[in-house]
Amino acid sequence: MRLPxxxxxxxxxVREVVDVSREGVDLAARYALPDxxxxxxxxxxxxxxxxxxxxxxxxxxxxxxxxxxxxPAEAAAALAGxxxxxxxxxxxxxxVDELPVHLLVGPMVAARCxxxxxxxxxxxxxxxxxxxxxxxxxxxPLPQRGHLVDMTVARRAAHPVPEPADELRTVLRMAxxxxxxxxxxxxxxxxxxxxxxxxERQRQRLDERDARLAELERELARRARVGAPAxxxxxxxxxxxxxxxxxxxxxxxxxSK
Amino acid sequence: xxxxxPEENAAYWNxxxxxxxxxxxxxxxxxxxxxxxxxxxxxxxxxxxIIGHNADxxxxxxxxxxxxxxxxxxxxxxxxxxxxxxxxxxESAIAYCRDRGGPARxxxxxxxxxxxxxxxxxxxxxxxxxxxxxxxxxxxxVRNLASLVGLGGRLVVSDWGEPGDRVYGDxxxxxxxxxxxxxxxxxxLRSDGWRxxxxxxxxxxxHVFTREH
Numbered sequence: 001m002r003l004p005x006x007x008x009x010x011x012x013x014v015r016e017v018v019d020v021s022r023e024g025v026d027l028a029a030r031y032a033l034p035d036x037x038x039x040x041x042x043x044x045x046x047x048x049x050x051x052x053x054x055x056x057x058x059x060x061x062x063x064x065x066x067x068x069x070x071x072p073a074e075a076a077a078a079l080a081g082x083x084x085x086x087x088x089x090x091x092x093x094x095x096v097d098e099l100p101v102h103l104l105v106g107p108m109v110a111a112r113c114x115x116x117x118x119x120x121x122x123x124x125x126x127x128x129x130x131x132x133x134x135x136x137x138x139x140x141p142l143p144q145r146g147h148l149v150d151m152t153v154a155r156r157a158a159h160p161v162p163e164p165a166d167e168l169r170t171v172l173r174m175a176x177x178x179x180x181x182x183x184x185x186x187x188x189x190x191x192x193x194x195x196x197x198x199x200e201r202q203r204q205r206l207d208e209r210d211a212r213l214a215e216l217e218r219e220l221a222r223r224a225r226v227g228a229p230a231x232x233x234x235x236x237x238x239x240x241x242x243x244x245x246x247x248x249x250x251x252x253x254x255x256s257k
Numbered sequence: 258x259x260x261x262x263p264e265e266n267a268a269y270w271n272x273x274x275x276x277x278x279x280x281x282x283x284x285x286x287x288x289x290x291x292x293x294x295x296x297x298x299x300x301x302x303x304x305x306x307i308i309g310h311n312a313d314x315x316x317x318x319x320x321x322x323x324x325x326x327x328x329x330x331x332x333x334x335x336x337x338x339x340x341x342x343x344x345x346x347x348e349s350a351i352a353y354c355r356d357r358g359g360p361a362r363x364x365x366x367x368x369x370x371x372x373x374x375x376x377x378x379x380x381x382x383x384x385x386x387x388x389x390x391x392x393x394x395x396x397x398x399v400r401n402l403a404s405l406v407g408l409g410g411r412l413v414v415s416d417w418g419e420p421g422d423r424v425y426g427d428x429x430x431x432x433x434x435x436x437x438x439x440x441x442x443x444x445x446l447r448s449d450g451w452r453x454x455x456x457x458x459x460x461x462x463x464h465v466f467t468r469e470h
Contacts, residue, residue, distance in 0.1 A: 001311055096315045120313040143469055144409035147378055148311040148318055159449065169470035173408050184374040
């Protein structure tokens, strides 16, 4: 997906985007905001006073470099005091398969925020941004929408997610999927590590063989220049190197005099 | 007319997949291969609208094509960037799929018996459930397919949109909307409507369900 597509999904009722990205990180041109939505920059430490209601959307760039990226805890804290329904779009600059989920989940829970969308942004082309996570301040769990399904404003309007008929069952479903998928994930993580270690061992073997091959090629080249038989090369019968002297030919063996 | 027994039904489909053309074998036998091609493409368009227009190789959608036949839908959906498992009870169909290759993965399995350690984002059963003739096996199939859908995910099954069941010939039983809705509601899925194929006189369409708990 593209970043403007992600933002467009969450601009209903929003009159201002409050950008808490670090100073020097200017992404406003990438947002492609409609005219009726203004953009304001604000230090993340001041954002809690500003982003208090759903008519303001918090946006920020999070990632591993403190000079460029915000830490997740600060972005979450900016939403903690907002009213339910207030949202944030957090751009993530870690690779998706290395996402430090532990840095995100805790602060969001502490701020009573639920992740409502987690969207890969492989084509975003923005400062290493790999994904966008949309969080919403909640007072009760929200129903889930499928991954990458209904990712346009028109489709979401056509397919609203209704309030669950049985909230307990929805929460139980979340908890049960989480627990059991977690069990499977542990086994898959272990298998992934094994495969990574196998690949690393194979890579080392290949490096060693490449080095040995290069060494042999150099030796062959040297031998070819001086006309001598290459050391360590295989000899076929009758080919190449002169025969070994018989024992005693030059006098030291049993047949010599 | 007496319906085929499970053994006769299995033999019929193995023979049909072995002897008929690529599209016609899993398509509509009353149409030629070219007309079947239109029919397949039309259904793919409907599926795109249901599944959505987004894919990403970093975090793809995981799809199950249940009753994949010779794998046309599986291959097309995989070419969009989705990760697809195709299953079918017909060994000759799956043999064809594997020989043809491509990015989807294919397995021999009845719909009621497929097991997975992972939930799917979308489970499809395109024009297959009305060929599951025995009611108990149909219900087991629907329940199993529903169980494979993760929270927020979708189940898409082909059948007609009328109430009540109807038998066509000896190898097709369409089941009414009054069968699907309560069964899938019990399984935790919400109905999101029925979308007719609207292809010539075909009365079938896609029932779309979303898991809400």
